[in-house]
Amino acid sequence: MRHFWPFILLSLWLAACDSTTVPSSDAALNAVSATDLPRPNILLIVADDLGWADLNCYGNPLIKTPHLDELARKGVQFMQGYASAPLGSPSRASLHTGLYPARLGLTNDIAAGEKGLRTGTETLAELVGRAGYKTAQIGKWALGAQPADHGFAESFAAGAVRQPQSFYHPFFEGEPFPDLLAATQEGDYLPDALTDHALGLLDKWQNDNWFISLNFYAPHLPIEGRKDQVTAYRQLIDSTHWRKFPTVEYAAMVSVIDENVGRLMAALKAQGQLDNTLIVFVSDNGGLHVAGPEGQERHTPPTDNGILRAGKGSLFEGGIRIPFIVHYPAATKNTQASHIPVIGTDIFPTVCEVLGRQDYSPSPDGRSLLPLLRGEEVPERTLYWHFPHESPQGGTPAAAARRGGFKVYADLRTDSVFYYNLRQLPDESLRMATLPKEVELLEDLRGWQRELGARTRVR
Structure with a gap:
């Protein structure tokens, strides 16, 4: 089952041998970018429970991800990219604040009714909003309260509800997102609907700077691939195929994510904005490697995280190592895969630098990724994780x-x-x-x- 992983292990080995932010003035935030380029649009794409080994560009021989592969080739693919936590809520909090979950006091997933990310903690949306950017949260939020409480002027299918009942319309039990139902119909698939809304904003905001946080809910439970992709994978492999993981349904979900990333890239290219858009693609934590809970066991465990130990819910590598791709051609001089360890807390200071405000947040927990995009040497540092909880996945x-x-x-x-x-x-x-x-x-x-x-x- 794992006979291709020793080759990846060998390549990785050889290559490897080789406090809360302080607000600033609106005028300062409108300063010329540190890259001496026009201010970029910012697209943060977050997959849910996507494992480090689940993309073709990360060595998966089965799953087809041509658009994400292209994003990696023309950007920088971080082979040792990390989530700041092995579960979604704390990891996502770090993506939006540049701070470790332990510093935020948010180290576990947020259940219904629990307090989430504290208001008053500076977020990406608040930072770029003061710089005149349009802001939108599309899809999974998982941080308590509402996106509007943390700087997002618009939101779509985003709120306290964590997961859909089905990835097909009507998606969520109890109809918590009227905006989503009004924009969709029977037979629609959730990641497609979320991307449709993002594409509408790209068209609407062509003449503005914008920050869109697009969160697919997939490939989290329930494992339910889009039917056409499931059929394609079943035709590709039969029951005698050697590979047990990923499951066909899971592979189909990942390919749908890739397909929608391709739609976004095509739209940005048609608008002439692709090269000067900072696109960050990450997962919120490692892949689910165990059976789902009662009622959601179908097609689980869905993946195995390749050579890495354990998975979601664990601080072993399989729980925190993730796909991590940064695509920003206007400021990128080096497109080789990087083996420098990076982490989700690095996204906030990266945005600070592209806004020309790298001094805005002397983040104790992250640093800008732009030097790595330029091919510069960076000093070694220590990365930290603190997860004082039992996890439902056995961590x-x-x-x-x-x-x-x-x-x-x-x-x-x-x-x-x-x-x-x-x-x-x-x-x-x-x-x-x-x-x-x-x-x-x-x-x-x-x-x-x-x-x-x-x-x-x-x-």
Whole structure:
């Protein structure tokens, strides 16, 4: 089943050897971009539970993703891109604020009625809105309250409800999104409807700068591919095919995401805006590698995260390593795949720099990705994770830190600490017998937890 993964492991090994923000004035935010280019439009595309190994450009031999492959070829594909948490709500909070979930006090998924992202915490939508950008949240929100409370002037199919009952019309139980129902009809598929709305805004806002956050709800549960794509995959493989994962329905969902990314790229190209649009494509966490809960077991587990250990809900690599693609040709000089570790908190300072305000947010938790797009050397840093919860997917309370090729994983339930050399064994299949001399990861992790006031800490 996994015989193609050793080749990816070898290629990765060889290549690898190679506080809340402070508001600024409107005038300052309208300064000339640091890249000396026209201010770009910004398109943040977030897939839901898409695993690191689920795109063709990340080595998947089955799933067809030609448009995302093109986005990666003409942009920068980060092979060691990370979510800031192994679950959706805390990870998405980081995407919008540039802050670690532990700093935000939001480390777990938000249930109905729970408080989410605190108002008053600066968000991307608030930042770019003051710079005169149009703003829209389309699709999954999962951060409590409403998008309008965090700077989005428009929203569509976005709110407190976390997941559809079906990816086919009428989508959600109880009809929570009248705007979505008014724009769709029987037989419509949810990611297509969300993209239709985004395309309408591209047409409406041709003469404006805009920031659109497009969140597909897919390929999260329920695993339900669009029928034509499911048929195509069933014709491609039969029951004797060697590969168990991903399931055919899951593969179909991923290809629909890719198809809709292609529609957006075509529209931007037709408008002459593709090169000067900052497109960021990420997943909110690693892929689901276990069976779904009662009532949603069909077609699960849907994927396996390739060579990586575990999946969604875990701080092992399969739970936090994600597809991470940045496409911004106007400011990109180097389109080679990058093996520099990056994380979701980097998106906020990246937007600050493209607005010419890289000094706006001296983010303690992220840094601009533009130097990497320009092919520049960047200093090494430490990435951190704090997840003091049991997860429905079987993950345990844990904390982790990575610097260079080394990672420390601390099981907060058993007070056990393990070190891994990700350069040599990115699958975390073997713990290091001796501590790495190059880094003091455990002390760094303890210090970071103390700084953030984490209640459950590494001993």
